[in-house]
Amino acid sequence: MRTTETVTETVGVFSALLLDMDGTLVNSDAAVERIWRRWADEHGMDFARVLPVVHGRQGFATMAELLPDRPMEENLRENALLLAEETTDVAGVVEIPGATRFLASIEELPHALVTSADAALAKARMTAAGLRMPDVQITAESVRASKPDPEGFLKGAAALGVHPWDCVALEDSAAGVEAALAAGARVVGVGPRAAALEATAHVETLEQLRVTPAPEGGARVTIAR
Structure with a gap:
């Protein structure tokens, strides 16, 4: 009887995570x-x-x-x-598969929400999806320029007290991936929109993503294939 072995891909070890919302944590x-x-x-x-x-x-x-x-x-x-x-209008707004588990796994690690939504919309959609809202939030009110400008990711890293190149960003859109790469972060693309983009790595859903504390400090990000 043949068994399918899980292949683990290491993205890297990072000091913090920068999380997009729509299409990444929330299916809106x-x-x-x-x-x-x-x-x-x-x-x-x-x-x-x-x-x-x-x-x-x-x-x-x-x-x-x-x-x-x-x-x-x-x-x-x-x-x-x-x-x-x-x-x-939050009818049909649900979590991306694995988002609840993923957010629970990073609760003690530095992370920030970096979204093009304003604060009210971010709260409405995260609540509708039943997801925990990160304490650090970079929303539309926080920036002058929209993605694909890197301002939001730069401010997210600064708010966490880390360099952007020591962060991994999670994104689903072309504008978001471009913004995160321009900020200097490595990027995990999430979902079908991100499959053809030039992210560092890609997952179909957050169910494949693993984040664990690294012995040397920070967070180790891996992907289960």
């Missing part, structure tokens, strides 16, 4: 698509053109890319309305 795709499909319809856009731009970015940055001639003030105003709408 249904809510995101509802909100942005309505936005696309209101602006006479093909939703298939809008969706690839949405993931990972703040709403105003998505609008700026899709409507390059529109004043930023109008993007910011409309983004505030969308954020309020998203905060109340």
Whole structure:
């Protein structure tokens, strides 16, 4: 009788973890698509053109890319309305498989949430998914620039008192992976969107990811295949 052996891949040893939310800890795709499909319809856009731009970015940055001639003030105003709408629309928001176990495994290790959501939306979606909110949070209010700018990850590392190159970031989107790499972190891509991206490593879900205290200090990150 043949048995399937588990192969373990070591990502490395790090001082801290920087965690994206949507698509990484929380599956909010249904809510995101509802909100942005309505936005696309209101602006006479093909939703298939809008969706690839949405993931990972703040709403105003998505609008700026899709409507390059529109004043930023109008993007910011409309983004505030969308954020309020998203905060109340959490139907279908669930955890990414393995997220509860993963967050429990890193509770005593330095980690920060680095999300393009504002604080209210982050709380609403983490609560809807039944997930623990990290104590350190870098949200939309914390930064001037949206992912793919590295500002959020740089601020997350600074808030934890570590260098960004001594961090591993978890991300699912092209904008997020680009931002984390630009900050100097190594990146584990999570889920199908990240499979073709240039992350350091990739997992289908958080069920494959293991984080344990390293004897030499910090956290050892491995992947079970």
